[in-house]
Amino acid sequence: MTEKYLSDTLAPGSAIHFDLDLFRPNISVLRLLEIARSHDQVPDAFAHVVHTPGLPSDLTLAPVPTVSLDIDSFGWTASRIRWSMLFDYVFVWHKSFVPLYQAAGHPKVFALPHAVDLNLFTRGDSKTARPLDLGWIGEFGYGHYARRRRIIEPLATRFKMNDFRKRYTKEQLAEVYRQCKIVVNVSRDDFPSEANMRCYEGMAGGALLITGIPTELTEWGFCEGTHFVGWRNEEEIPDLVDYYLRHEKEASEISRAGQELTLSNFTFQCCSDKMTSVLEENPRQFFSPARSWPAADVYLTYLEYYYRYQLLDATLEEFTKLRNASPRAYYRGLPMVLKTIRHVLGRGLF
Numbered sequence: 001m002t003e004k005y006l007s008d009t010l011a012p013g014s015a016i017h018f019d020l021d022l023f024r025p026n027i028s029v030l031r032l033l034e035i036a037r038s039h040d041q042v043p044d045a046f047a048h049v050v051h052t053p054g055l056p057s058d059l060t061l062a063p064v065p066t067v068s069l070d071i072d073s074f075g076w077t078a079s080r081i082r083w084s085m086l087f088d089y090v091f092v093w094h095k096s097f098v099p100l101y102q103a104a105g106h107p108k109v110f111a112l113p114h115a116v117d118l119n120l121f122t123r124g125d126s127k128t129a130r131p132l133d134l135g136w137i138g139e140f141g142y143g144h145y146a147r148r149r150r151i152i153e154p155l156a157t158r159f160k161m162n163d164f165r166k167r168y169t170k171e172q173l174a175e176v177y178r179q180c181k182i183v184v185n186v187s188r189d190d191f192p193s194e195a196n197m198r199c200y201e202g203m204a205g206g207a208l209l210i211t212g213i214p215t216e217l218t219e220w221g222f223c224e225g226t227h228f229v230g231w232r233n234e235e236e237i238p239d240l241v242d243y244y245l246r247h248e249k250e251a252s253e254i255s256r257a258g259q260e261l262t263l264s265n266f267t268f269q270c271c272s273d274k275m276t277s278v279l280e281e282n283p284r285q286f287f288s289p290a291r292s293w294p295a296a297d298v299y300l301t302y303l304e305y306y307y308r309y310q311l312l313d314a315t316l317e318e319f320t321k322l323r324n325a326s327p328r329a330y331y332r333g334l335p336m337v338l339k340t341i342r343h344v345l346g347r348g349l350f
Helices: 002-008 029-038 077-084 095-103 143-158 170-178 197-204 216-220 234-246 248-265 268-281 295-308 312-325 327-348
Strands: 046-049 066-070 089-092 109-111 132-135 180-185 208-212 229-231
Touching: 002 268, 029 046, 066 077, 077 095, 077 295, 089 095, 089 268, 095 109, 095 216, 132 170, 132 234, 143 180, 143 234, 170 180, 170 197, 180 197, 180 234, 197 208, 197 248, 208 234, 208 248, 229 234, 234 248, 295 312, 295 327, 312 327
Parallel strands: 046 066, 066 089, 089 109, 132 180, 180 208, 208 229
Antiparallel strands: none
């Protein structure tokens, strides 16, 4: 979702998009660049989103700078750091992870915040009529959202809310938040301090954000009590909602400050501008540590990606390269191959 919103801010015709589902998951980046040129596109850089169903090969040979968009760095962090070494630039969405990538040896790591599409929100929305006491939009279907379900469902029985089980387009989401006095955020159980997109969208819509403490928002310059309200245990959330519904002036002052800061500094347009500025600072220069690695180390890094995402054909092809490059590395890669085969075969039986 984040990468789609970010892409939407680019000028028409300034980017070409590859759906890796339509190619082999280990298609060469050189081939993708060739395809781009055949469509009269000459890319200045090549970007890849971690968690897509493939990782193009030959990144260390790419004739243009390569960029990793690593949105959920809190999952498989050690693996993600190793994969980042294949790229010249790395953008992560959590400030606290930047030092981890740098300590591992990557020289070009930058943090971007989650953000909002400026085209969907307008300053002054905080003054509009708000028939809903409380708003919630988000996923419930995964195990790491157990606390979220536990909190939101009882709130819906006490306060006037939108249909929180419905899926919304980004335009519908903005309209819902414009109708809400308050938006409660409950981040994922395995990374509860995450300042996800819903935090920013709620504030951009002019609603009062109530989110868990600690929160990444403070790392980005938001202040509790000035731009948002914090909760520290889930039992206090209903009382906080009730308090700010009854103290409209106080809620309005906080929501206006949150909206102003969000729409000034935390838009996908701002993120796009920052990425462009970073890439233009050192045009056509390469910083990927893996560009100078032995071939076996590069193959092992690719192998780990294909193994993590259970891409059997790509795993086997990479393992063949590894075996030809280094017998010692072959044995390091063997467990990943065996686990991939076992998992894929097991999945096919059920």
